[in-house]
Every structure is written in C-alpha cells, then in structure tokens.
Amino acid sequence: MVGHRTVDVNGIRLHIAEEGEGPLVVLLHGFPESWHSWRHQFGPLAAAGFRVVAPDQRGYGGSDHPEDVAAYSILHLVGDVVGLIHALGEERAFLVGHDWGAPVAWHTALLRPDLVRGVAGLSVAPPFRGKRPPLRAMEERFGGRFYWNYFERPGVADAEFARDTRTALRKFLYSASGDAPGAGRPESTLVDPAGGWLTNMTDPEVLPDWLTEQDLDELTESHAKGFTGGLNWYRNLDRNWELTAPWHGAVVTPPALYMYGDRDLVPAFPGARERIARLPELMPNLRREPILLPGCGHWTQQERPAEVNEALIDFLTEPRN
Structure with missing residues (x-):
C-alpha cells in the first residue's frame, strides 16, 4: 500500500509517496502533474522487489x-x-522521469553519476545543452508563440489555468494524449497570445479510458495552490542553459533507457527526432534502442502502464557489471 509523508530536502519540505522495500527507485513527474501520475507503477515495481518513492517536486x-x-x-x-x-x-x-521529470533525471545522472544506478526517461529525451539559450531561440523561431514563451510571461498562463483548474487540467490531459484527434502535431505547441493556450484545446465529453474522474479530482486538488510553481521551471530555461555551461558536450554515463509515444507532441519539437537518433552516442550505456509505443500520446506511464511497467522492470532487474 502506498504511504505518504514529508521529508526535509535541500532547504525545503517535499511530500513523498512510497511503497515497497529493496533498491530505491525515484519516480519524477512532469507538468502539470504530481506523484499521482505514477499510480500504476507503485504496485508492480514494489512487487518486483524495489523501494518506490515519488515526490511532489x-x-x-x-x-x-x-x-x-x-x-x-x-x-x-x-x-x-x-x-x-x-x-x-x-x-x-x-x-x-516523465516530461519535466525526465530532464531532472537526465541531469542528475549527468551531474552526479555516482548516485545513479540507472536512469530512464519517458517522452523527453536528454536535453543536452544546445548552442543558444532555448527561450530566446524558440521566441525567434516562432515569433513568441511557442508555449515556453507564453509560460515565460509573469502571471499570464498562471491566471489562465487557475480560472478553472479542473477544466484546464482536463483539457491538458486529453489534448496531449494519444486519444485526441491530431495528437502529436507540432502546431499544437503554438499559442494565440491574445486568446491563451486553452482556447483551441478540446474539452472531452467523456474521459479516455486511462483517466478517471477520481484521477482528475486528485490532480485538481494537487493544484490548489495554482500553477506558478510548475511554470517557474520553464522560466528558468535560459538560466539553466547558462548554469550548465561546464557540462556542455558531456554524456550521460549510467545505464539508460528511453521510451516515448508515437503520438506524443514532444518528439515533434524542432531537433527532437535528430537527438533521439543520436542517443546511442550521447548515452554510451543506453541498454536498448529507444522504445516507441504505438498510439500513445504524451502521458506515457498513464496511457500505457502495462508496457511501461514491463520495460522498467526489465531495465531495473537486468544484470549490472
């Protein structure tokens, strides 16, 4: 059974969910999510002999x-x-890690490989440092319409999403899933600066099979304090580019795994497909070819829990030198 508590970490308090005993597996969620996005992974990973911990980041x-x-x-x-x-x-x-949790996992493996037994990323491939600050590059490329730049504006997306938190989350989850018509199209990442991002998102009359009203209740409650904390991660993208300059050109050395859906919008980002093709050279301990999940959108471990769990357990239990 999943238990909950808070721990003091790095000068703040983190709420964590945990289950099982054995080698530690830390599950890192993305935006706009919480520990609950890993609800389907706790039981299987714990049963496979692992101590599973998922924080609210x-x-x-x-x-x-x-x-x-x-x-x-x-x-x-x-x-x-x-x-x-x-x-x-x-x-x-x-x-x-999934979504934003994947860059956190990749960077932890990059900066502190001594602490990482293995690293797996879902949806987002390793965001190796490019030649230019990402927010500025996307602003120039898309005339300020790319959603990172919309998120960058203080208080704007915060207010749009908080006006009706439950509806905003329902639209987010459905529109980026493999169930949505046109899922994975690059143009879905562009925002009308006047109308906001939610305007052109579909609000489903019926939730997809992988998402229940209770799941949506849990996620809505987890955003009771609003969206600003999660949006602040995006507001640091250019600063992260500056801070990670000492690791420019470095590779992830711990054993690694990457999987993504063929209807996920993230691999459609500029340069993403090329980076995925180069993963074997960028991660010399990549354990197998990137795993492509047919019909799966962005919410990898929620949309395809059985396939994700099988791949993770194979990865976590494989012999290590």
Missing part, C-alpha cells in the same frame, strides 16, 4: 512552493533529488 502538490523564480533552476531540482536520496538513507538510486 518543488512547486507542486503537498511540497513547498518557493516564491523566488530563481529557486526553480535545474541545479535546485537536481539538488532536491540528491537530497531526497540521502534523506531516505540511501547511497544510490534508480531514477525514472
């Missing part, structure tokens, strides 16, 4: 929401993972 759910935008840099987020591993009394852990 900083700015989310029952964890602290620092007010300072600068408190959400990638170094803070990696610091939270490092601190969590130590706070749990462990020396090393497996890391699994």
Whole structure:
C-alpha cells in the first residue's frame, strides 16, 4: 500500500509517496502533474522487489512552493533529488522521469553519476545543452508563440489555468494524449497570445479510458495552490542553459533507457527526432534502442502502464557489471 509523508530536502519540505522495500527507485513527474501520475507503477515495481518513492517536486502538490523564480533552476531540482536520496538513507538510486521529470533525471545522472544506478526517461529525451539559450531561440523561431514563451510571461498562463483548474487540467490531459484527434502535431505547441493556450484545446465529453474522474479530482486538488510553481521551471530555461555551461558536450554515463509515444507532441519539437537518433552516442550505456509505443500520446506511464511497467522492470532487474 502506498504511504505518504514529508521529508526535509535541500532547504525545503517535499511530500513523498512510497511503497515497497529493496533498491530505491525515484519516480519524477512532469507538468502539470504530481506523484499521482505514477499510480500504476507503485504496485508492480514494489512487487518486483524495489523501494518506490515519488515526490511532489518543488512547486507542486503537498511540497513547498518557493516564491523566488530563481529557486526553480535545474541545479535546485537536481539538488532536491540528491537530497531526497540521502534523506531516505540511501547511497544510490534508480531514477525514472516523465516530461519535466525526465530532464531532472537526465541531469542528475549527468551531474552526479555516482548516485545513479540507472536512469530512464519517458517522452523527453536528454536535453543536452544546445548552442543558444532555448527561450530566446524558440521566441525567434516562432515569433513568441511557442508555449515556453507564453509560460515565460509573469502571471499570464498562471491566471489562465487557475480560472478553472479542473477544466484546464482536463483539457491538458486529453489534448496531449494519444486519444485526441491530431495528437502529436507540432502546431499544437503554438499559442494565440491574445486568446491563451486553452482556447483551441478540446474539452472531452467523456474521459479516455486511462483517466478517471477520481484521477482528475486528485490532480485538481494537487493544484490548489495554482500553477506558478510548475511554470517557474520553464522560466528558468535560459538560466539553466547558462548554469550548465561546464557540462556542455558531456554524456550521460549510467545505464539508460528511453521510451516515448508515437503520438506524443514532444518528439515533434524542432531537433527532437535528430537527438533521439543520436542517443546511442550521447548515452554510451543506453541498454536498448529507444522504445516507441504505438498510439500513445504524451502521458506515457498513464496511457500505457502495462508496457511501461514491463520495460522498467526489465531495465531495473537486468544484470549490472
């Protein structure tokens, strides 16, 4: 059974969900989510002999929401993972991340490989540092319409999403899923600056099979403090580019796994397909070819829990040298 508590980590308090005993597996959620996005992974991974822990990351759910935008840099987020591993009394852990949780997992493996037994990313491939600050690059490429740039504007997306939290989340989850018509199209990442991002998103009359009203209740409650904490992660993208300059050109050395859906919009981002094709050279310990899940959208572990669990358990239990 999944238990809940809070731990002191990296100067803040994190709410965590946990189950099982054995080697530690830390599950890192994305935007706009919470620990609950891993609900289908706890039982199978615990039954396979692992201690499974999923935090609400900083700015989310029952964890602290620092007010300072600068408190959400990638170094803070990696610091939270490092601190969590130590706070749990462990020396090393497996890391699994989805959406924004994947860059946190990848960067933890990049910056602290001594702590990482293995790293798996869902949807988002390793965001190796490019030649230019990402927010500025996307602003120039799409005339300020790319959703990162919309999220960057102080208070704007925060207010749009908080006007009706449940509807906003329902639209997000459905529109980025493999069930939505036209899922995975690059143009879905562009925002009308006047009308906002939710305007052109579909609000389904019936939820897809993988999402229940109770799941939506849980997610809505976890955003009772609003969306600003999660949006602040995006507002640090250019700062992260500056902070990670010492690791430019570095590769992820721990054992690695990557999987994504063929109807996910993230792999349709500019340059993403090329980066996925280069993963074997960028991650020399990639254990197998990237796993492509047919018909799956962005919410990988929720839309395809059986396939994700099977791949994760194979990865976590494979012999290590």
